[in-house]
Amino acid sequence: MLPETVSCPTLRVRAEKRSSVAENLLLTNIGQLVTMRGLVPRRGRSLADPGLVRDAAVLVEDGRVAAVGARRKIERMREALRARKMDLGGRVMLPGLVDSHTHLVFAASRVEEYEMRIAGASYEEIARAGGGIRASVRKLRAMPEPALERLALGRLAQFAAHGTTTVEAKSGYGLDLASELKILRVQRSLARKQPLEIISTFLGAHVVPPEYANRQREYVELLTRRMIPAAARDALAEFCDVFCDRGAFSVEEARRILTAGRACGLYPRLHAEQLARTGAARLAVELRAASADHLDQVTRGDIELLAKSSVVCTLLPGASLHLGVPFAPGRALVDAGAIIALATDFNPGTSPTLSLPMAMSLACDGMRLRPAEAIAAATVNAAYSLRRHDRIGTIEVGKQADLAAFDVADYREIPYYFGVHLAWLTIKRGKILYAREPKQI
Ligand SMILES: [Zn+2]
Structure with a gap:
C-alpha cells in the first residue's frame, strides 16, 4: 500500500x-x-x-x-x-477506533531507506547520511499546501477503511515557522472538509533542522518564542509534543519547550524512551503530560512511576516492528497498573501503517496484551489521552x-x-x- x-x-x-x-x-x-x-x-x-x-x-x-x-x-x-x-x-x-499518535501530513514515503535498513543501516546512521526526518523535511518544505492536503485526504480514507474515526496528527516535518504552520493549516482544513475528527499537535521539536546544526539552543529559542505562540494563536494546535531522545532534544530542552507550550494553552505530550533511556518518561510524569509515547527503553523504576500517574502510556508497536527492535514492555506496564493507549505512529520513516487492527495484533502477539486490553487501549484510553473521553471511545x-x-x-x-x-x-x-x-x- x-x-x-x-x-x-x-x-x-x-x-x-x-x-x-x-x-x-x-x-x-x-x-x-x-x-x-x-x-x-x-x-x-x-x-x-x-x-x-x-x-x-x-x-x-x-x-x-x-x-x-x-x-x-x-x-x-x-x-x-x-x-x-x-x-x-x-x-x-x-x-x-481512536488513533492518538500519527504524523499524517508528509510529502513522500521514505521507501528508499527501507532497503538500507533491511541491509543493516540503523535509524541513526540513515539520519546522519541525510535521510530520516530531515529528508521528509526537505520534501515537505517544497510541496505546496493543496498537494499536501490531497495526499493526506487519501490517507484519511484509508484510516476510515480500517475502522478509525478519530486521528491525532502532529506537525514536525516543517521545522521552520512557515512550514510548521503550513502543516497545521492543512490539518485544520482537512478537519473542516472531511468527516474524520483530526486533533492537532505541534511537534516543531521533532529534530533540529539542518540550518540550525550546532545552534540547537537558538532553535529552542525560536520554538519557545515564536513558533509555539504562532501555533497557539489561531488555535491551530491543541497539544505540544517533543521528540525527547538521543539525537533529538534533551530532557531539559523538552521541559522548556513543553512549559512554553503549556503557557500558550497547548497541553504536553512526549515522545519518550524510544531509542535511548533519557529520563523523558519521568519528565512526562513531572509535567502531568497527556501521554508519554513509545517507552521501548523504560526501566522498572519508570514503569512504577508511570503506573502511579495519570499519564497515558501510548504504545506504538508498528515502529518497533518496522525498525526491527524489541517491543516496549506493554504487559509489564499493564500489570503495574499504568494507563495504556495503542496507536499506529503512522509516519513515512518508522511506522508506515495506518491500521489500528494491525497495531492490536502486534500488541497482543508481541507485548502479550489480551485482545480486550488492546481494544480498550485503541478506543477509550486513546480518547482519554486526547481529552475527548466525554464524547468518543x-x-x-x-x-x-x-x-x-x-x-x-x-x-x-x-x-x-x-x-x-x-x-x-x-x-x-x-x-x-x-x-x-x-x-x-
Ligand atoms: Zn511519533
Whole structure:
C-alpha cells in the first residue's frame, strides 16, 4: 500500500455517496457489541473488560447514540421503527477506533531507506547520511499546501477503511515557522472538509533542522518564542509534543519547550524512551503530560512511576516492528497498573501503517496484551489521552455515534487474524464513511 499515490477512489466515492444523507439508523443483529462502557480511564483489571453485549442493537439519532442494548428491547422502541435498519449479520461492533499518535501530513514515503535498513543501516546512521526526518523535511518544505492536503485526504480514507474515526496528527516535518504552520493549516482544513475528527499537535521539536546544526539552543529559542505562540494563536494546535531522545532534544530542552507550550494553552505530550533511556518518561510524569509515547527503553523504576500517574502510556508497536527492535514492555506496564493507549505512529520513516487492527495484533502477539486490553487501549484510553473521553471511545447513550464493525463473529478474532483487512463498516457521528460488501473468512 502506498497511501501517497493510491487514493482509493472506490472507497471515497462510496463514502461521499453514503455520508451525504444524515438519517437515523438502527444497527441491529450485532453478534458482539464491545461497548467499553464503565470507568475512564481503564487501568489494571478494568482494562480487560470489554463491556460486551451479545445479540445487540444500537439506535443512532442526530449523530449520537440514542439507545444501546439487547436487540429485542431496542427493536421494539418506537424511534427504532422509524429508523433506517442495517442488519450486521451477527458481526462484531466496536467504538470507532481512536488513533492518538500519527504524523499524517508528509510529502513522500521514505521507501528508499527501507532497503538500507533491511541491509543493516540503523535509524541513526540513515539520519546522519541525510535521510530520516530531515529528508521528509526537505520534501515537505517544497510541496505546496493543496498537494499536501490531497495526499493526506487519501490517507484519511484509508484510516476510515480500517475502522478509525478519530486521528491525532502532529506537525514536525516543517521545522521552520512557515512550514510548521503550513502543516497545521492543512490539518485544520482537512478537519473542516472531511468527516474524520483530526486533533492537532505541534511537534516543531521533532529534530533540529539542518540550518540550525550546532545552534540547537537558538532553535529552542525560536520554538519557545515564536513558533509555539504562532501555533497557539489561531488555535491551530491543541497539544505540544517533543521528540525527547538521543539525537533529538534533551530532557531539559523538552521541559522548556513543553512549559512554553503549556503557557500558550497547548497541553504536553512526549515522545519518550524510544531509542535511548533519557529520563523523558519521568519528565512526562513531572509535567502531568497527556501521554508519554513509545517507552521501548523504560526501566522498572519508570514503569512504577508511570503506573502511579495519570499519564497515558501510548504504545506504538508498528515502529518497533518496522525498525526491527524489541517491543516496549506493554504487559509489564499493564500489570503495574499504568494507563495504556495503542496507536499506529503512522509516519513515512518508522511506522508506515495506518491500521489500528494491525497495531492490536502486534500488541497482543508481541507485548502479550489480551485482545480486550488492546481494544480498550485503541478506543477509550486513546480518547482519554486526547481529552475527548466525554464524547468518543465508548458506545454509550449520548456519546457520538462513532462505530466500527468487523467481519468476524468474536472480537478476539480482530487481532487474531493479523494483517487481514476485516473492517466492514465505519460510522462517524452517525454517517457511514466506509462499508464493505459482506465477506466471510
Ligand atoms: Zn511519533
